[in-house]
Amino acid sequence: MNDESQNKMGSPTPEELRQQVERTRDELGQTVEALAGKADVKAQAKEKTAAAKKQAAEKTAELKEQAAEKTAAAKEQAAEKATAVKEQAAEKSAELKEQAAEKTAAVKEQAAAATAQIREKTAQAAQAVKDKTPEPVQEKTAQAATQVRESAARAGQFAVDRTPDPLLEKADRVAKAARANRTPLLAGGAALVVFLLIRRGRGRNK
Numbered sequence: 094m095n096d097e098s099q100n101k102m103g104s105p106t107p108e109e110l111r112q113q114v115e116r117t118r119d120e121l122g123q124t125v126e127a128l129a130g131k132a133d134v135k136a137q138a139k140e141k142t143a144a145a146k147k148q149a150a151e152k153t154a155e156l157k158e159q160a161a162e163k164t165a166a167a168k169e170q171a172a173e174k175a176t177a178v179k180e181q182a183a184e185k186s187a188e189l190k191e192q193a194a195e196k197t198a199a200v201k202e203q204a205a206a207a208t209a210q211i212r213e214k215t216a217q218a219a220q221a222v223k224d225k226t227p228e229p230v231q232e233k234t235a236q237a238a239t240q241v242r243e244s245a246a247r248a249g250q251f252a253v254d255r256t257p258d259p260l261l262e263k264a265d266r267v268a269k270a271a272r273a274n275r276t277p278l279l280a281g282g283a284a285l286v287v288f289l290l291i292r293r294g295r296g297r298n299k
Contacts, residue, residue: 105113
């Protein structure tokens with residue numbers, strides 16, 4: 094059997110074998126490229142997933158930081174407002190206290206001036222009554238005042254002897270309060286006595 098008969102029976106020729114090898118090499122290259130492409134896609138997907146996770150983590154951290162900064166700023170503003178309100182309240186309270194103190198001092202000053210004027214006018218009235226009263230009447234007035242004081246002393250002692258201790262204590266407090274204002278009372282009493290004596294003297298003259 095010669096070469097031609099073998100070719101006719103299906104044995105490949107060297108050219109055919111070379112072509113088959115080329116095709117197989119091309120197919121293998123395509124397969125490798127396809128596999129490499131698939132592997133590259135998976136790697137890219139992993140990279141994208143990792144990048145997305147990283148971006149998400151960075152964004153979350155940034156948002157948390159911004160939220161913390163806003164919270165701190167809000168707390169600081171609230172503290173500043175509270176401090177300002179306290180300071181304003183303290184200033185207003187101090188101002189009101191100062192105004193109240195000034196008004197109280199003014200009222201006390203006016204009361205003291207009025208008291209001084211009353212005392213002065215009472216003294217002037219008593220002196221005027223004394224100046225216009227004849228000496229005999231003055232002597233009688235002095236005698237009457239002495240008798241009144243003695244009678245009052247005796248009556249007071251009698252009352253003290255018969256008065257319980259609680260009432261004595263209360264009377265002592267009332268007496269202290271009366272002594273604080275005894276000048277106007279004595280002047281008024283003296284003026285009343287003088288008036289009565291003058292009226293009595295005129296009645297006798299008639």
